[in-house]
Amino acid sequence: MSAKYDDAFLLSTVKDAYSSIAQSGATPEYATTVAQAFGYTVEQLQSVPIESHMGLGCGNPTVTATLKPGETVLDLGSGGGIDIFLAAEKVGPTGTAIGLDMSADMVKKARANAAKRGYFPPSVCFVECSLTDTLPIKSNSIDCVLSNCVINLLPPSGKTHIFGEIYRVLKPGGRVVLDDILAKEELPPHIRDDMKQYVSCIGGAVEVHEYDSLLTAAGFNDSVFVDNRADLNIYLTAATSGAPTPSCCAPSAVSADAKDVDLNHWAASYQIYARKPDTGGAPVAETPLERWWDAFPTERATNIKRLSPPELEAILRNGADVAVIDVRGSDRSGGHVKGSHVRPAQTFHTQLASFHAQFANARLVVFYCGSSRGRGPRCAGWYQDFLDAQALRAPEVRVLDGGMHAWLKAYSADAELTEGFPGEGETGSVQGV
Numbered sequence: 001m002s003a004k005y006d007d008a009f010l011l012s013t014v015k016d017a018y019s020s021i022a023q024s025g026a027t028p029e030y031a032t033t034v035a036q037a038f039g040y041t042v043e044q045l046q047s048v049p050i051e052s053h054m055g056l057g058c059g060n061p062t063v064t065a066t067l068k069p070g071e072t073v074l075d076l077g078s079g080g081g082i083d084i085f086l087a088a089e090k091v092g093p094t095g096t097a098i099g100l101d102m103s104a105d106m107v108k109k110a111r112a113n114a115a116k117r118g119y120f121p122p123s124v125c126f127v128e129c130s131l132t133d134t135l136p137i138k139s140n141s142i143d144c145v146l147s148n149c150v151i152n153l154l155p156p157s158g159k160t161h162i163f164g165e166i167y168r169v170l171k172p173g174g175r176v177v178l179d180d181i182l183a184k185e186e187l188p189p190h191i192r193d194d195m196k197q198y199v200s201c202i203g204g205a206v207e208v209h210e211y212d213s214l215l216t217a218a219g220f221n222d223s224v225f226v227d228n229r230a231d232l233n234i235y236l237t238a239a240t241s242g243a244p245t246p247s248c249c250a251p252s253a254v255s256a257d258a259k260d261v262d263l264n265h266w267a268a269s270y271q272i273y274a275r276k277p278d279t280g281g282a283p284v285a286e287t288p289l290e291r292w293w294d295a296f297p298t299e300r301a302t303n304i305k306r307l308s309p310p311e312l313e314a315i316l317r318n319g320a321d322v323a324v325i326d327v328r329g330s331d332r333s334g335g336h337v338k339g340s341h342v343r344p345a346q347t348f349h350t351q352l353a354s355f356h357a358q359f360a361n362a363r364l365v366v367f368y369c370g371s372s373r374g375r376g377p378r379c380a381g382w383y384q385d386f387l388d389a390q391a392l393r394a395p396e397v398r399v400l401d402g403g404m405h406a407w408l409k410a411y412s413a414d415a416e417l418t419e420g421f422p423g424e425g426e427t428g429s430v431q432g433v
């Protein structure tokens with residue numbers, strides 16, 4: 001591990017490098033050559049968007065993962081999304097596949113690839129976060145954790161941290177399949193401390209015994225290490241056909257001297273398999289994401305103007321051209337603003353285009369949830385962002401101040417302003433803000 005640079009520097013250098021890869025991409029020839037060299041089949045590669053892989057992996061973890069329909073899978077450092085798409089195919093519509101990546105550009109790219117493939121939250125999610133932080137994932141919620149050529153990139157403290165997090169989020173009996181670059185011997189300082197070698201997945205590689213100690217310390221016993229026996233120099237030889245800049249193990253990322261380095265001498269690609277002991281009895285979370293909205297872009301428009309209940313009352317009584325949108329979920333009970341349209345916040349972002357097609361001609365669109373502190377302003381912000389992206393000035397977007405609580409306080413007895421839902425009476429659970 002680098003003795004020269006601190007963890008924060010390693011982290012930010014890796015983030016910048018992979019953000020620029022996300023922006024530049026790789027040629028299909030390079031990406032395909034590298035992917036095939038690390039075990040992806042032609043059929044697998046044809047089943048995913050070509051932009052979802054950029055020659056950045058060092059194995060094919062979904063094969064060993066033996067994923068089953070309905071399972072929940074988490075990919076650490078998901079890049080353009082290739083392994084999430086292959087996993088989503090296996091866990092099916094009843095399962096969940098979540099990719100985490102610290103590069104906002106990678107997450108954006110993966111979400112765009114997912115949309116091309118027809119995948120959307122909550123079944124397929126990409127979330128921006130660093131693996132060096134507490135993962136935004138509930139404890140005991142994941143059947144299988146995957147990662148492909150990422151853990152070597154974590155700074156020393158991050159490597160220790162992530163194995164503890166993997167253990168925490170896995171269900172009892174859950175499994176982890178990691179493809180990663182490991183060092184064959186202690187790396188000499190000229191490789192260890194070369195940042196180009198570091199972002200190229202070599203400089204931060206640790207030896208099998210160190211990796212095994214980290215897994216054991218986290219609680220994983222009996223980890224299995226298998227040498228993928230792949231030729232790491234493929235990153236160098238395939239690069240004539242257009243490697244991303246810089247790229248994992250590719251020469252553009254490596255200093256001139258280092259291009260002459262035989263990568264197979266210093267490192268190898270391994271697949272590591274481990275299982276969390278099934279102690280039984282641990283609570284199993286129903287949904288894995290701590291915050292469902294992490295699966296969507298953060299809204300830019302955060303200053304949407306408020307409309308007070310009396311202001312909305314006046315507008316409704318005047319019969320003005322207004323669309324009132326109830327974005328509550330299963331907590332929708334006890335009545336709603338008369339004439340509201342129901343658009344649950346959890347799926348709102350994926351339906352922005354059709355929402356706009358329906359309400360484009362309204363003069364005013366007013367959003368609300370229970371208190372209008374969370375989901376109401378969030379959906380209003382997403383819609384405003386949608387309008388801003390197209391330089392549209394209408395409709396006007398507002399949030400009902402105080403949400404349904406304030407509305408019911410003032411108008412619950414007024415049948416012209418408040419109505420119930422068919423079959424209302426059952427109380428739903430209160431969802432997150």
Ligand SMILES: C[S@@+](CC[C@H](N)C(=O)[O-])C[C@H]1O[C@@H](n2cnc3c(N)ncnc32)[C@H](O)[C@@H]1O
Pocket residue numbers: 011014015018019052053054055056057058076077078079080081082100101102103106129130131132147148149150153154158201248
């Ligand atoms: C070598 S690429 C592998 C990408 C993907 N797994 C694949 O096989 O195509 C490494 C990925 O891990 C991400 N990454 C590196 N360090 C990270 C960290 N500390 N937290 C989250 N993601 C990280 C990078 O942004 C990049 O997308």
